[in-house]
Amino acid sequence: MIYLQLFWEFFKVGLFTVGGGMAAVPLLLSMAESTHWFTQDFVVQMIAISESTPGPIGINMATYAGYTVGGIPGGILASVATAIPGVIIVVLVSRALQKFSQSVTVKDAFWGLRPAVTALIAYAAYTIINKTMIHFTKIGTLSFWEVFQWQKVLFFAVMLFGIMKFKKHPVVYIAIAAVVGILFKF
């Protein structure tokens, strides 16, 4: 019975998470209140854990919450439940897209969507840069060298150059960065 409820609650999370994993947070907070499966503090702790581990944040949250409520089967069930709405919707949309992929309307649509998505991703990059190495939002409250952490910016530049020049698998750069982070105490 608990599993059925677990499935349904996380199915709703998957369905109503529109535009990124953080959109799931308000839903999880209200779930904490209505089910008492976990506390609201626990949701905040989950965000930190999700950001530090691989994979989509929404799924990480589902696994963690599902595991605490119903053990390993709970974790798997909650994760799958979160993924299901997306799969169903995408299959339906994908069928329509393939059918009309040569139509002028679809081509026009992507003409406008590509720059929009590029901008959204550019904003995501800005957020990470702001959080890790150049604290744009703290200009005025911190000294110049606190805002502009040149060691990290330098490492970023070296990384970007390496990525463009050598075209290795991303995991190579992630591994190097983890080691450099520990050595230089980033």
Place this chain on the structure above:
Amino acid sequence: MENTENTKANAARTPEAEDRKAGTVSLGKLFLAMFKTGAVTFGGGYAMLPILDREVVEKRGWITKEEVMDYYAVAQALPGIISINVASFIGHRLRKVPGAVMGTLGVISPCIIIITLIAMLFTNFQDNVYVAHALQGINIAVAALIVNTIITMWKKGVKEIPQFLIFLLVFCLSLFVTNQQLPIYCVLGSLAFALIYKRIERRVRK
């Protein structure tokens, strides 16, 4: 730049690329490719794009970079978690419904395994000082990877002045407006603009 061309040429000769031509990428290979993608994506969503590019476009040649971009665009506007939607799109493109299911299972499996292990073994693992430093370093690598992706996307998707204006407007809105639903409005808005603008443009040319 020459390097990119080489990678593409190599990708075209792999057995996986032949599979795609025959329309029979095996479900196992699809699962494996998405599993690898899910396992090294720190942060979900956009952080997945460079790795996905590498796995399904450059290494295996299953689909084109443009297709991946288009799936991201549509995934933005649909309900559900972005990475799952993209995985389902790619899976469906290659092997219909079983492909969508396999692709999604591939992406979520590593997270389920890793998070379950963490939940079992550690309680405050992100408070560990070495983990914290490593993650700071990883964030920088992720930023560099994403910036590299943006450069590629820019070259392919921002070619005309109106497209540049869409980019500028969406970026500035994201910067100054804090609204959970903003990305959806941006996607829908640029979609509407594109349809109207292109229609008018064609009429004027006639």
